[in-house]
Amino acid sequence: MAAISQSDHSQSDHSQSDYSEAGRPETGGPLDASVRVDLYRMMVLIRTYEERIRQEYHADKTPGFDIGAGKIPGEMHLAAGQEPVAAGVCPHLRPSDALTATHRPHHLAIAHGVDLAKMTAEIFGRQGGLGHGRGGHMHLFDPAVHFSCSGIVAEGLPPALGQAFAFRHRGTDSVAVAVTGEGGANQGAFHESLNLASLWRLPVVFVIEDNEWGISVSRRASTSVEDNSLRAAANAMPGVRIEDNDVEAVYRAARTAVERARAGHGPSLIEVHTLRLWGHFEGDPQTYRPDLATVEERDPIPSYRRLLVEAGVLDEAGVERIAEEAATKVERAVEFALASPEPDPSTATAYAFE
Amino acid sequence: MTVVEEPAAKASPPPPRRLTMAKAMVEGIAAEMERDPSVFYMGEDVGAYGGIFSSTTGLLERFGPERVRDTPISETAFMGLATGAAVEGMRPIVELMFADFFGVCMDQIYNHMAKIHFESGGNVKVPVVLTSAVGGGYSDGAQHSQCLWGTFAHLPGMKVVIPSTPADAKGLMISAIRDDNPVIYLFHKGAMGLAWMAKTRRALGDVPSESYETPIGKAAVARPGRDVTVVTVSLSVHYALDVADELASEGIDVEVLDLRSLVPLDRDAIVESVSRTGRLVVVDEDYRSFGMSAEVMATVAERDPSLLTVAPVRVAVPDVPIPYARALEQAVLPTPERIRAAVRQVMG
Ligand SMILES: Cc1ncc(C[n+]2csc(CCOP(=O)(O)OP(=O)(O)O)c2C)c(N)n1
Ligand SMILES: [Mg+2]
Numbered sequence: 001m002a003a004i005s006q007s008d009h010s011q012s013d014h015s016q017s018d019y020s021e022a023g024r025p026e027t028g029g030p031l032d033a034s035v036r037v038d039l040y041r042m043m044v045l046i047r048t049y050e051e052r053i054r055q056e057y058h059a060d061k062t063p064g065f066d067i068g069a070g071k072i073p074g075e076m077h078l079a080a081g082q083e084p085v086a087a088g089v090c091p092h093l094r095p096s097d098a099l100t101a102t103h104r105p106h107h108l109a110i111a112h113g114v115d116l117a118k119m120t121a122e123i124f125g126r127q128g129g130l131g132h133g134r135g136g137h138m139h140l141f142d143p144a145v146h147f148s149c150s151g152i153v154a155e156g157l158p159p160a161l162g163q164a165f166a167f168r169h170r171g172t173d174s175v176a177v178a179v180t181g182e183g184g185a186n187q188g189a190f191h192e193s194l195n196l197a198s199l200w201r202l203p204v205v206f207v208i209e210d211n212e213w214g215i216s217v218s219r220r221a222s223t224s225v226e227d228n229s230l231r232a233a234a235n236a237m238p239g240v241r242i243e244d245n246d247v248e249a250v251y252r253a254a255r256t257a258v259e260r261a262r263a264g265h266g267p268s269l270i271e272v273h274t275l276r277l278w279g280h281f282e283g284d285p286q287t288y289r290p291d292l293a294t295v296e297e298r299d300p301i302p303s304y305r306r307l308l309v310e311a312g313v314l315d316e317a318g319v320e321r322i323a324e325e326a327a328t329k330v331e332r333a334v335e336f337a338l339a340s341p342e343p344d345p346s347t348a349t350a351y352a353f354e
Numbered sequence: 355m356t357v358v359e360e361p362a363a364k365a366s367p368p369p370p371r372r373l374t375m376a377k378a379m380v381e382g383i384a385a386e387m388e389r390d391p392s393v394f395y396m397g398e399d400v401g402a403y404g405g406i407f408s409s410t411t412g413l414l415e416r417f418g419p420e421r422v423r424d425t426p427i428s429e430t431a432f433m434g435l436a437t438g439a440a441v442e443g444m445r446p447i448v449e450l451m452f453a454d455f456f457g458v459c460m461d462q463i464y465n466h467m468a469k470i471h472f473e474s475g476g477n478v479k480v481p482v483v484l485t486s487a488v489g490g491g492y493s494d495g496a497q498h499s500q501c502l503w504g505t506f507a508h509l510p511g512m513k514v515v516i517p518s519t520p521a522d523a524k525g526l527m528i529s530a531i532r533d534d535n536p537v538i539y540l541f542h543k544g545a546m547g548l549a550w551m552a553k554t555r556r557a558l559g560d561v562p563s564e565s566y567e568t569p570i571g572k573a574a575v576a577r578p579g580r581d582v583t584v585v586t587v588s589l590s591v592h593y594a595l596d597v598a599d600e601l602a603s604e605g606i607d608v609e610v611l612d613l614r615s616l617v618p619l620d621r622d623a624i625v626e627s628v629s630r631t632g633r634l635v636v637v638d639e640d641y642r643s644f645g646m647s648a649e650v651m652a653t654v655a656e657r658d659p660s661l662l663t664v665a666p667v668r669v670a671v672p673d674v675p676i677p678y679a680r681a682l683e684q685a686v687l688p689t690p691e692r693i694r695a696a697v698r699q700v701m702g
Contacts, residue, residue: 065550068492073680075494125493125679136495136678151497152455153427186426187458214427216403222426283550288402343677348685352674 031248033313038091039247040308041322043083043301046107048326049116050078052334053106053123057282065283071338072124074136079107081245081277084300085209086111088250088272089177092258098146098163098176100156103138104209105149108179114142116329117336128340134351146176153214154180154187157206161193164202164261175203175261182271183214185228194235194269203261205254206232206269210241211276216288232269239269245300275300370560374547376408378520378561382527383410383447385565387417390445393531396423396432397449397485406451407487407543429459433484437467440482445531450486453502453540467536468511482537483530488516489542489589489639491687492551496675499683501588504638504645506538507616513537514616515570518545518591520559522614525568533570542589542639556592571618575627579609582697583627585650586637586688587613593690594637597697606701616646621653625661628654632663633700637688642670667696 031039053072060070067074079086082104090111093099101108109119115130122129123137130142138151146163150156160178167174184190185208197204208228212219225231232239238257242249250272257268275298279286286292308314314322373381387393395410401424404411414422425432429450436448450456456463463484470478490499507514513535517523523541530537547557576591577598584594591612598608611627613620628634634654636647647668654661669688677683 066552067550068552068680073493074678075498125682131678133679133682134496134675134677136493138497139495139678151495152458155458183427186428188428188430189458214398215406216399216401217424217426221424343679343682345681345685348677348682349672349674 031251035091035251036248036308036313037318037322039087039251040304040314041325042087042090042111043247043304044322045326045329046083046086046110047080047301048323048330049110049333050080050106052330054078054278054282056124056334067283072137075103076137076282077104077280078278078282079104081275081295081299082209082211083107084245084247084250085179085207085272085274088247089205089207089254089270091251092254093177094174095145096172096174098148098160098167098174099179100160100163100176101140101147101149101179102153102156102181102184103149103151104181105138105140109140109142109147109149112147113145114140114147115144116333118142120333121337121340124337124340125342126337126340127343128336132351133343154184154189156180157184157189157193160204161197161202164197164204165200168203173203173262175205175258177205177207179207179209181214182208182210182212182219182228183217183222184208185231186222191231191235194231194237194267197267198235198237201264201266203264204267205257205261206267207254208269208271210271210273212273212291213276213280213289215280215284228271229269237267237269239271241271241273243273245272245274245298247300247304370562372558373520373561375517375520375523375541375557375559376411376546376548378524378559379409379517379527379541380411380413381561382524383531384413384416386445386528386531387413387421389565390531392443393445393447394421394423395447395449396425396436398425398427398451400424400449405449407541407546408548409449409485409487409541409546429455430462433459433462434466436482436484437462437470437480440480441470441478445481445483447483447485447531450484452498453486453488454497454500456486456502456505464509464511468509471535472511479534480536481534483527483539484512484536485539485541487543488540489544490676490683491544491589493678493680493683495678499676501540501638501640503538503540503587503616504640506540507646507649508644511536512617513570514540515614516540516542516588516616517568517614518542518576518588518612519556520547520561522568522574524561525566526570526614528565529567529570532567537570540588545589545592554589554592556595568614570615571620572614573620573623574612574614575623576610576612577608579607579631581607581609581631582633582635582700583609583611583624583631584635584637584693584697585611585613585624585627587616587646588639590637590639590688590693593688594693597690597693601694601697606697608697619649619653621657624650624653625657628661629658632661634662634666635693635696635700636666636668636670637693637696638668638670639688640671641673642668643673645670664700664702667699669693669696
């Protein structure tokens with residue numbers, strides 16, 4: 001079981017003081033077998049997707065490497081290794097709940113149910129994409145599931161507050177999940193958002209993906225606290241940190257936080273100590289990274305598979321089937337994308353206004 | 355991002371050497387850091403990484419982590435820190451990784467860095483150099499492809515320099531560091547000569563090995579010509595020169611004026627050139643309205659509209675965010691095709 005560090009340093013008798021209890025991660029008994037298989041299935045789907053995008057991205061950038069060339073041009077930030085965050089948080093969400101992601105959005109988009117085919121077409125810059133090829137991989141918007149993301153670090157957080165505000169105004173129990181990397185937790189927008197969400201008791205769940213790196217700058221070299229969940233206490237909300245990239249621990253912590261938000265008790269913060277399996281972006285030589293040698297062995301997917309097989313929750317045939325299902329889904333999405341036409345250049349100025 | 359190392363410049367062979375714009379920029383920074391201990395460089399990924407666009411390659415190794423500092427992703431804090439350090443007599447160079455990110459720290463830039471000298475009645479100097487990457491053309495989308503120099507230039511209190519050649523990259527950097535005002539130094543990603551981006555041959559050029567200043571506020575005639583004046587800046591200078599070479603074979607003689615600096619703007623150079631050619635094309639990779647292209651035209655109109663024998667034409671980004679898909683992005687950028695068409699248009 002994962003180490004879970006509890007960092008709820010609530011000493012004030014703030015009127016919203018139920019946060020200290022609510023933030024305590026439940027440890028409970030084992031999760032249902034079906035939940036565990038679903039967690040695994042989602043992680044595999046995400047990984048299969050990221051591997052495929054990686055392959056397509058590099059397929060036609062040679063000789064050499066020209067970032068603007070090929071069928072997927074531009075920067076590409078993939079989330080391999082961070083599957084436990086998306087797979088653990090999103091089962092608690094409904095399509096009516098909002099999620100705002102970062103420049104590294106695919107895993108969260110997939111787990112929140114963004115249309116995989118249209119998302120893929122957007123990444124390929126096609127007319128059939130979510131944004132008709134205008135946005136690209138850092139700018140995926142799917143209003144059907146209230147999903148959005150931003151390429152500006154931490155700036156995806158404030159809009160989540162507004163979505164939560166609107167949900168409450170309409171009298172629904174929908175919630176908004178606002179995701180940032182650990183690097184983004186040093187931005188003003190992060191601290192302002194925590195305060196405002198707490199002050200107005202908005203139904204928000206802040207999720208920090210601590211993959212230890214903000215491009216080439218380590219968490220240690222950029223952050224004054226050892227643990228970003230401490231920053232929740234500064235804003236009178238519960239904060240937990242999940243160690244070991246443990247998908248089940250993320251699942252439990254997110255359940256508590258989402259329930260709390262739905263019940264009208266205000267925001268919480270979850271930091272997940274996760275793993276950036278690949279470079280910051282594709283093409284990143286990662287020469288600054290001393291932990292490269294041990295990255296592969298920290299991959300969260302093989303270890304979770306072993307755990308489930310040993311627990312008798314999954315057998316080899318099940319593992320096989322899940323892999324095939326994922327491959328088929330991804331293949332269909334890529335086929336859809338490639339069959340979608342390139343946008344017509346004469347429409348380049350469209351969509352600036354309604 | 356350094357996917358493949360660029361051809362290494364050998365340690366100071368006799369001048370001039372051919373360097374990429376990135377290497378020339380670093381050379382300018384290093385020369386001033388060597389000369390003046392109050393100069394330091396900070397920003398995101400400027401240390402071990404050497405700058406995402408190779409703007410600081412080798413500086414950490416040479417000057418150490420005290421003077422070449424990786425910052426947290428806290429632009430407001432470190433932008434303001436630059437201002438404060440400058441007020442106390444240091445000469446900070448602060449990198450904003452992409453100009454597009456000014457949104458998260460603009461108050462520190464335009465209400466503080468740029469206004470303190472004025473508000474103090476000239477009693478407080480703010481000698482900051484703010485370096486930032488600009489430009490598109492490689493499908494980086496609406497938040498990572500903008501030029502935005504017109505915005506900096508519009509707001510009073512900052513000089514704005516934009517090199518297009520390696521030699522100017524070095525000379526303007528040295529001038530910017532020595533200048534007692536805030537100087538915004540914008541380098542185009544596509545002009546840096548990066549190994550992992552589409553290359554323009556003009557990103558490589560002769561660079562004197564000694565230290566020298568390129569004057570801020572002086573345009574350069576990148577190519578003299580009789581028939582049309584193309585006024586532009588940054589990567590578009592490369593494209594305008596390519597188009598000029600091509601059209602020369604058709605008997606059209608294009609003059610290319612590289613502004614090099616928007617603030618101060620070399621209005622005399624613009625007027626002087628147009629007074630000889632009578633025809634004006636302005637090429638600007640920034641948004642079309644309320645920007646550099648209008649300012650250049652207004653300069654001519656205010657001095658003497660009769661200099662123009664035909665209505666001027668501008669080639670700029672129509673007023674939409676930069677689209678991601680390649681075909682769409684190429685349709686809004688000032689490509690050689692669009693520049694060529696504009697020159698033909700004013701030639702009638
Ligand atoms: C305001 C702003 N500053 C800088 C950047 C450049 N940038 C993009 S991603 C990144 C690192 C982000 O680190 P983190 O928040 O930990 O997310 P991760 O990439 O690790 O997922 C930086 C500095 C940006 N996009 N926006
Ligand atoms: Mg990170």
